[in-house]
Amino acid sequence: MYLNEIVCESCGFLCGPDNPVTSCPDCGSPLKLQYDFARMNQEASRNELSGCGVKRYRELLPLDDSPVSLGEGDTPVVRSSSLGSDIPGELYFKLEFVNPTGSFKDRGTVVTVSKACEWGMNAVVDDSSGNAGASLAAYSAKADLDCTIYVPARASGEKIVQIKSYGAELEEVPGPRERATEKLKENTSGADTYYASHNLSPYFPEGMKTVAYEIGEEFGWSPPNHLVVPVGGGALLIGLYRGFKELARLGWINRAPKLHGIQTKSCNPVVTAFENSWDQTRPTETRPTIAEGAHISNPERGEEILEGIRNTGGQALEVTESEVKRSLRELAQKEGLFVEPTSAVPLAGLKRLNDSGAFEPGERVLVPITGSGLKDAETWRAS
Amino acid sequence: MYLNEIVCESCGFLCGPDNPVTSCPDCGSPLKLQYDFARMNQEASRNELSGCGVKRYRELLPLDDSPVSLGEGDTPVVRSSSLGSDIPGELYFKLEFVNPTGSFKDRGTVVTVSKACEWGMNAVVDDSSGNAGASLAAYSAKADLDCTIYVPARASGEKIVQIKSYGAELEEVPGPRERATEKLKENTSGADTYYASHNLSPYFPEGMKTVAYEIGEEFGWSPPNHLVVPVGGGALLIGLYRGFKELARLGWINRAPKLHGIQTKSCNPVVTAFENSWDQTRPTETRPTIAEGAHISNPERGEEILEGIRNTGGQALEVTESEVKRSLRELAQKEGLFVEPTSAVPLAGLKRLNDSGAFEPGERVLVPITGSGLKDAETWRAS
Numbered sequence: 001m002y003l004n005e006i007v008c009e010s011c012g013f014l015c016g017p018d019n020p021v022t023s024c025p026d027c028g029s030p031l032k033l034q035y036d037f038a039r040m041n042q043e044a045s046r047n048e049l050s051g052c053g054v055k056r057y058r059e060l061l062p063l064d065d066s067p068v069s070l071g072e073g074d075t076p077v078v079r080s081s082s083l084g085s086d087i088p089g090e091l092y093f094k095l096e097f098v099n100p101t102g103s104f105k106d107r108g109t110v111v112t113v114s115k116a117c118e119w120g121m122n123a124v125v126d127d128s129s130g131n132a133g134a135s136l137a138a139y140s141a142k143a144d145l146d147c148t149i150y151v152p153a154r155a156s157g158e159k160i161v162q163i164k165s166y167g168a169e170l171e172e173v174p175g176p177r178e179r180a181t182e183k184l185k186e187n188t189s190g191a192d193t194y195y196a197s198h199n200l201s202p203y204f205p206e207g208m209k210t211v212a213y214e215i216g217e218e219f220g221w222s223p224p225n226h227l228v229v230p231v232g233g234g235a236l237l238i239g240l241y242r243g244f245k246e247l248a249r250l251g252w253i254n255r256a257p258k259l260h261g262i263q264t265k266s267c268n269p270v271v272t273a274f275e276n277s278w279d280q281t282r283p284t285e286t287r288p289t290i291a292e293g294a295h296i297s298n299p300e301r302g303e304e305i306l307e308g309i310r311n312t313g314g315q316a317l318e319v320t321e322s323e324v325k326r327s328l329r330e331l332a333q334k335e336g337l338f339v340e341p342t343s344a345v346p347l348a349g350l351k352r353l354n355d356s357g358a359f360e361p362g363e364r365v366l367v368p369i370t371g372s373g374l375k376d377a378e379t380w381r382a383s
Numbered sequence: 384m385y386l387n388e389i390v391c392e393s394c395g396f397l398c399g400p401d402n403p404v405t406s407c408p409d410c411g412s413p414l415k416l417q418y419d420f421a422r423m424n425q426e427a428s429r430n431e432l433s434g435c436g437v438k439r440y441r442e443l444l445p446l447d448d449s450p451v452s453l454g455e456g457d458t459p460v461v462r463s464s465s466l467g468s469d470i471p472g473e474l475y476f477k478l479e480f481v482n483p484t485g486s487f488k489d490r491g492t493v494v495t496v497s498k499a500c501e502w503g504m505n506a507v508v509d510d511s512s513g514n515a516g517a518s519l520a521a522y523s524a525k526a527d528l529d530c531t532i533y534v535p536a537r538a539s540g541e542k543i544v545q546i547k548s549y550g551a552e553l554e555e556v557p558g559p560r561e562r563a564t565e566k567l568k569e570n571t572s573g574a575d576t577y578y579a580s581h582n583l584s585p586y587f588p589e590g591m592k593t594v595a596y597e598i599g600e601e602f603g604w605s606p607p608n609h610l611v612v613p614v615g616g617g618a619l620l621i622g623l624y625r626g627f628k629e630l631a632r633l634g635w636i637n638r639a640p641k642l643h644g645i646q647t648k649s650c651n652p653v654v655t656a657f658e659n660s661w662d663q664t665r666p667t668e669t670r671p672t673i674a675e676g677a678h679i680s681n682p683e684r685g686e687e688i689l690e691g692i693r694n695t696g697g698q699a700l701e702v703t704e705s706e707v708k709r710s711l712r713e714l715a716q717k718e719g720l721f722v723e724p725t726s727a728v729p730l731a732g733l734k735r736l737n738d739s740g741a742f743e744p745g746e747r748v749l750v751p752i753t754g755s756g757l758k759d760a761e762t763w764r765a766s
Contacts, residue, residue: 052459053459069459070459070478070719070720071460071461072459074459076436076457076483077454078452078454081525082527095453095483098454098481098482098483100459100478100481100719101721102755102757138720139719140719141715141716141717141718142464142718143464144464144465144717158541158757158760162721162756162757164763165712165716165756165763166715166716166721167712167716329548332548332549333524333548333549333550334524335524336453336483336523336524336549338484338517338545338548372485372755373545373548374485374541374545374758375757377541377544377545377757377760380545380548381544
């Protein structure tokens, strides 16, 4: 393991790698992991990778022990059948919903839960009525950790059924979404419980870097020119940004893809900040959206999301609810991909990017497909 | 491709490999594919496999062209955490629900739909309210084939939502399950429509052989000693039987695992035939069962299912509804595997096998987990 220390870029807080921190204990900001890059660069080799899925990249991850695994990663890349015919290059989908709990979140969870086990924790908690909650509940069951998930009262649907199935405690909190987070913080104490927040823990986005590693390797270390990604909390975009940056620094790839971040007009803090050339996102008024997974009014890591888009030459774009619905149907009916609404957001964005001439002939464009349609059969039933 | 001809073992019917047959046109029995094994044995090498998933074994499959793929196969194998502690050896799960449509059926469908495309078909039909229907609808969408699925009227649940999402036509047929099959046959004609029956088409079980190939390779060509499998129509058990038999004949493995077939007491034609030493299954009285995918009163390929169990030294066992429910909860809460009830049938059977001393110290036991719990959230919600 090359993990050196944990730092807060806001206030300068710094601690060693064995501290079970979630956010900065001094100022509450998100933390970042720092690696001994010189040693990593000397020792790690892309020709010596072995094993399957996320475990294949274990050496680059902040893990001491073999991770608590449900076989996550190794997700398929498929070439588009008909939806790509409008763009000048080639369109690919990476099926991140083909993961053990049905979403891309398993990559972040495997690292977070494995750390909780390394630290000897007995319990984990998170606030999520969605894919992150289901994923944490599953890996906790596998690791024999107690798990409590705080959700807004009256949350329903397949994801709640899934969370309960794993034996996790479900704490239903009346009031707006933020109340669930507050209640979690009020109720959680004790050195044996880790707040395994998918939005805050510095370990979660580290696991997400494995999407970039896999894409690199699957494309023969010559990754696609463009990645088009839905943005809510930003774990996927940040994971891709950090992962490709690391691969480039290691010399395993020559250039990182352009990362385009797509949101809906109903909830667009990143797009607003991007268009206004702000360095940081600001709290945004939101409306209800079919793309629940991208409904975050001010992401914790807004600054890094914006950095990832700008530094790679990507764009931040917003799309309408009806564009998302159309893309959702098209993915199922033309590509055989039954996905949840949030997963259709980037395809809607891709069309706008294409209309604006973002893609050159011969370029390769990849869209990660984040969550299974089975996660939100209710929305499909109603549509 | 090594496919030579298509034969009916019941009446001796024989035709060439380019005929889009489903069952025997003379007697209605299931058909079998015959390969040029001598040439396969000479040319195919386990050291020259390349590519991912089902496509990795393309050379052994009856395909002329590159298959219509959604990235199926390459499913994870995970070692049991706590459920295996009772058995003298090691327990593994192969997560077949980590496939593009959420079930093992994708392996059979990829071959069936690819053949329909090779033959220049415009449409496919099947009778299934379950995983096979959802899988066929998905691959048809990818391949731009029209797809019609016949289901009993009032069929509901996530699988129906999924089938419709892909744009397939859903024909709801009042009356018992068999009426859907009859209605399909009444309505289906024309040389451009293939009856892509997952129970009858000779191509479907050929795709299922890839589970055996993958298990062989994942275990370093020394497969586990026991496989414990749920049995409904038998596609999985037959695919495993044929696949391991072929690997042994090719000299890629030294011995095939014992195949144990598990059913519920509510629907047990294979167990009844096994216990009575019959060569063929007979129609059985059934009761409703939580394990819908194993609710087939007389499987089309009953004879081969029995042959597969007996020739490998396996057993056929029945389990109770409450044993299935307990195993369902245990898979989720102890192993982090949220699965549909049919997928919990083999774990219940494994306990009975273990109680009867079927496993020796040091032996490895593998249970394929066939379908996602998200496919049947309604049952979970009710339980």
